[in-house]
Amino acid sequence: xxxxxxxxxxxxxxxxPLGYFLLAxxxxxxxxxxxxxxPAMLEQRWLGASLAATHLLALGFGAQIMLGALxxxxxxxxxxxxxxxxxxxxxxxxxxxxxxxxLATGFMTAAxxxxxxxxxxxxxxxxxxxxxxxxxxxxxHPLGESARVLRLAAVGLIGAGxxxxxxxxxxxxxxxxxxxxxxxxxxxxxxxxxWVVMLVMGVSLQVIPMFHVTPALPRWIAQFxxxxxxxxxxxxxxxxxxxxxxxxxxxxxxxxxxxAALNALAARKRKRIDYTVRLWQLALCHLLMTALALGASxxxxxxxxxxxxxxxxxxxxxxxxxxxxxxxKIVPFLIYLHLQRACLGDPMAMMALPNMQDxxxxxxxRRQWQLQLLTLLLLYLSYVPGMIELTGRLAGVAAxxxxxxxxxxxxxxxxxxxxxxxxx
Amino acid sequence: MSELIEFDVSELEPPExxxxxxxxxxxxxxxQLLRVVHRRDPLPxxxxxxxxxxxxxxxxxxxxxxxxxxxxxxxxPSRTRIEDLLADAH
Numbered sequence: 264x265x266x267x268x269x270x271x272x273x274x275x276x277x278x279x280p281l282g283y284f285l286l287a288x289x290x291x292x293x294x295x296x297x298x299x300x301x302p303a304m305l306e307q308r309w310l311g312a313s314l315a316a317t318h319l320l321a322l323g324f325g326a327q328i329m330l331g332a333l334x335x336x337x338x339x340x341x342x343x344x345x346x347x348x349x350x351x352x353x354x355x356x357x358x359x360x361x362x363x364x365x366l367a368t369g370f371m372t373a374a375x376x377x378x379x380x381x382x383x384x385x386x387x388x389x390x391x392x393x394x395x396x397x398x399x400x401x402x403x404h405p406l407g408e409s410a411r412v413l414r415l416a417a418v419g420l421i422g423a424g425x426x427x428x429x430x431x432x433x434x435x436x437x438x439x440x441x442x443x444x445x446x447x448x449x450x451x452x453x454x455x456x457x458w459v460v461m462l463v464m465g466v467s468l469q470v471i472p473m474f475h476v477t478p479a480l481p482r483w484i485a486q487f488x489x490x491x492x493x494x495x496x497x498x499x500x501x502x503x504x505x506x507x508x509x510x511x512x513x514x515x516x517x518x519x520x521x522x523a524a525l526n527a528l529a530a531r532k533r534k535r536i537d538y539t540v541r542l543w544q545l546a547l548c549h550l551l552m553t554a555l556a557l558g559a560s561x562x563x564x565x566x567x568x569x570x571x572x573x574x575x576x577x578x579x580x581x582x583x584x585x586x587x588x589x590x591x592k593i594v595p596f597l598i599y600l601h602l603q604r605a606c607l608g609d610p611m612a613m614m615a616l617p618n619m620q621d622x623x624x625x626x627x628x629r630r631q632w633q634l635q636l637l638t639l640l641l642l643y644l645s646y647v648p649g650m651i652e653l654t655g656r657l658a659g660v661a662a663x664x665x666x667x668x669x670x671x672x673x674x675x676x677x678x679x680x681x682x683x684x685x686x687x
Numbered sequence: 688m689s690e691l692i693e694f695d696v697s698e699l700e701p702p703e704x705x706x707x708x709x710x711x712x713x714x715x716x717x718x719q720l721l722r723v724v725h726r727r728d729p730l731p732x733x734x735x736x737x738x739x740x741x742x743x744x745x746x747x748x749x750x751x752x753x754x755x756x757x758x759x760x761x762x763x764p765s766r767t768r769i770e771d772l773l774a775d776a777h
Contacts, residue, residue, distance in 0.1 A: 342730050599702050600731050607738050619702055
């Protein structure tokens, strides 16, 4: 088999994903500062501050990282780049950042104009990105398991975005668009399971065996669990009488995936300390907890008072841990790949290349891991009665430190890349 | 018949397989042929090999393993030999 098709001219420059990665911690920092100012948001889902922080974290941090990563992960794992147009990634990032800030401002101030701006910028970003991503996914051949699940994640993203747009339009034009509480729940469901979990599932099928030398994840994840999960989301949304059963099955599928991925990581061949592995394990344990909470809720066990903790379990325990872990591996790997290419014609420069481990040193990774644990510990302590004012604020400070440290580590990795580039 | 250099990078973490293959490909002479067994298809490697100017061909096996052959510029082995060397995933 020939290997034509993928060339470095078609892989975006390192500045494309790094631009997304470097901006993301700023949004995480804003969410953390909101927590410092209003720790009560941890207990009240409908506070403007809660919704603002959630969207700063989900869109400003999470989506920035995921989109940035896909620009480089797609060519590396599927051979298909996202777009040949040099300015498109920047335009999408600008729209995503503007829309996220407008949405957060809307939730904090209830200003309809802010929701209007978000309802323009975010769908545009979504359409442009899904257009590029969908085209690339369509071209992938042969269609591997990972790309198969990524296609489902693209559907999940469209579902989450469409439902979110309806909610933003309600806030912008309440006299024209009626409020539908069940659509808010559906938006949350599609964004968390249809987009975030599905994307992590698809990417993990490739990156866990690739980076950690584990056995391949079971085939049933791509062949059965992922399509069944998406089908359950459709059923839960479009056929309310079956909602509880669909959610229960979604919880089972999500939990089964988490256990399968934990098993694969436990069977890795190299047992030395690796903070990406630890962050994956932390994330998957939190995904399992999320699945248990979802399953219990679907089974009729009243968990209203746990809405806040479950949000923390999923958003910080699962999503943030996965992203921190992936960045610890993906960033040095991509930098190294670009350096290899830059030094290809110069054996002396190749000899002088830094080790991949030096691009994001182990000590930095350990500190990031410790900050993530501290953030989670303080968040959980906030749910001890009477503690929220103190530990909620402290959790906000720890989260802020977590995001600042991440931004600093990524910036330093970027500086090491440019310092190691051979001079022409 | 050209000298066959073989190695297995299946149990190495990225970017070690890439580093080892590039280093070996760079020093290939006209009478040497490199055969590498990998646990996955190393897509980022191929553009680097193209830029080095070496010839290469690979086969994906049902087990997921990939066998990769690399030869120096203008020293392509015969079709029969390529097929023989790609046929086995070990």
